[in-house]
Amino acid sequence: MLAKQLKQDLLSTKVRTQVEKPGQKEMWTYGLGSFGIFTVWTLIGAFLTYYYTDVAGIGAATVGTLMLVSRLFDGVTDFGMGAIVDVTKSKHGKARPWLLWMSFPLAITTILLFSVPNLSDTGKIVYAYATYLLFILLYTAVSIPYKTLLGVMTQDQNSRSTANVYAGIFIMTGTLVVMTLTQPLVAKIGWTMLAVIYGVITFASLYVTFLVVKERSSSYGDHAEKVSAKEGFKALTKNKYWVMITGYCLIFYATTALTQGAALYYSQYILGNIGYFPFYGLAVSVPMLIGMFFLTPLVKRYGKRNMAVVGAIIYVVAQSLKLIDPTNVVLFLGGSGLAGIGAIPPIALLFAMINDTVEYGEYKTGVRTEGLVNSGASFGIKVGTGLGLALIGWLLGFGGYVGGAAEQTGLTLQMILALNIYIPIALGVLQLVIMLMFKLDKEYPTVLAELQRRKR
Template sequence: MRQTIIEGPWIEQKHDLEKPRKKEMWAYGVGSFGIFSVNTLISSFLTFYYTDVVGIAGAIVGTLMLIARLFDGITDIGMGSIVDMTRSKHGKARPWLLWMSVPLGVSIVLLFSVPDLDHTGKIIYAYITYILFILLYTAASIPYKTLLGVMTQHQHSRSLSNIYSTIFTMIGTLIVMTFTQPLTASIGWTGLAGFYGLLSIIALYITFRFVKERVESSTSQQDKIPFSASFKAILRNKYWIIITLFCITFYTTICLVQGAGLYYAQWVIGDINKFPIIGLTLTAPMILGLFFIGPLVARFGKRNVAIIGSLVAIVGQIIKWADPSNLPVFLVGTALAGLGVMPTLGLLLAMVNDTVEYGEYKTGLRTEGLVNSAASFGMKFGTGLGLAVVGWLLGIGGYVGGAVEQPALAIEMIKAVNIQIPLALAVIQIILMLFFRIDKEYPAILAELQRRKNE
């Protein structure tokens, strides 16, 4: 396999032809605003909306979040297989962005429009609309993630596209975290959801319109790969297994911090109106840091930059732990934690898609859709688990939505989901990344795949 690198100067030239232009990489990034800002809205505010606005008990909300997200993860795998079998004039991933954008926007509005029913009716409505949302979200997000794998095989271009997408993700997160609470006072939750739904539709259309699919398999595999063969193939992909486990821990962490943020501002800091400041402190360092991550990745590799980020996040969590109710101290720790999370947010999709080439190298099957959807299962499970833990621990602590005071145990639970549990999960993330060595192996893998294409 080493010989193929020496013998292949034409390979680098071919890679140059496959590199997308900057404007196309930025157009890919715009779509993440439509996909992931919505996820931030759900992670940060839906639990609070259900408990404190609609009046559903925290433990019931936690169970809803986990059940729905487990179902979501299963549909991810099915959607990945559908994407791999899709054949259209627009490609396999792009057309889904066009088809699903409007239904997704409508589902966001329905999600934050719980009618004035009895308690059971509200729960039923929440289950139906949340499951509808995650089905449509899956049908848009899996193709979007898959698109990164078929835009290019040039590793640095893929990393840059992921970074650009994360810049828009962070812009969306900044908008959601900073302006959602004030806007609901003037236009209400339904109006706010309509605003975000419209932005999502526009963003997804821009990605569909300006991004191309250009990567094909190195083998003569059939147009339609049986699901059983694809599933067996990803189970032989050790790096996919590692990155999926990493996705679970990482997205659990994100949803713990975001999902309990309003509760923390209200009951630990003592002023819910401080939440926009906390949100700004969390997201602003991420946005600034993303503009410097490209050179760091080129020098140190994605894995090592992600490990360094997790170490910075741990330091931030320790600072918050030192004096949890002190706002300035909490903001310093939050800024460091946000800066530490930034590398993984900026590189995770690229790392997932790097495992596509490793899987093709090992098995001869290129299944971008299933690889992304199966890894997305880890993201969705982590999201559901994080939101479920918030609801469950609030229930264990005796939290009562809308109450004037909360039990001391509920306050401690709010601290745990913001500080101690995310800290422990960051340690696990570092351990997993130590086994993710694909950066060093990738050039040789890609050279071998190019050799197979020319046999």
């Protein structure tokens, strides 16, 4: 038994010396792509509905239907794009070329979204549907290859984790930029010129990522073969860690959408002042951004899964603190800040964990599907986000919420508490349970060693 273990350890060490690792510059440049992708996504998520209803003059119910249709369309395009990436062959690889081909059209479509012409009501609706669905299509054509790129730039776990942490830093930076600067800039230059600025940022950051980041693992040993969509989907169902991480994506992003979207109601009706909401944003975002810089050495020492377990525990404890006095502003902001710290590991490490399941899937089935693995997990992210936002509407409606009212019914207040505290605690516990079952970090060296053995 001891001899067998020593043999495995020696083989794992040999494999690690064979895995090419990206340098610090390349990993930071990979992260830069997140700045472009998530800056424009935050702009869309935070301000497009307002632009449609209050600037373009499109009815709120119509906008709501548009957002629902787009979510469904978005999920379908994720799987389609994942299958396309897996069969893409070019001199730039399978994922990188899509950043080159689609980043500029994405930037142009972003500008079109915030340039609704002065048409009839029907004309505006048609324009909004056409441009937003086109944006979703182009965004998917960039985001799925970008996520896949993390898996094919290296097979080294630590490098993937580090690059993902750098991406997390850029994600939080982009979120802060959009949330703090958008409204002041709009007042000075208008929505269309603002969209031009963000479009340029998106194109430039993705183009630099394309130029610097290289693909390595997908072509290792020239063994890559085309995989049919049917074969790829069948392989996914046999990848237990992909199933776990996709479920985790759904739950984590449902939690995120729920707490971000419901905090405004909490500020107004539980704390009694809607002006507390910006402080909520700062309380969550600033500790997360600072914490990103300290995560890499912890991941190297304890592993991604263990950090995610600790994060889930911190999140549950942080949300539970609010139960001491739900109307206390300090407890609410402090608990939210601590919850933000608990969310650092999944935000910074999730895509690295997703891409680690690529090797496990190949190990179990012999089929390597970076694109489908990432598109499937991305589908979970988007379904989770939609579910979180839907829960807000459903529970507020159940409670008899009246928009704009100075006071709400007791049942409505209970629903607001449930959305902000009770349900997030339950979802945090589910995250913890899944991560306790997710043991791929421990198995990964053996998996990679076996894959390398098969290719010799």
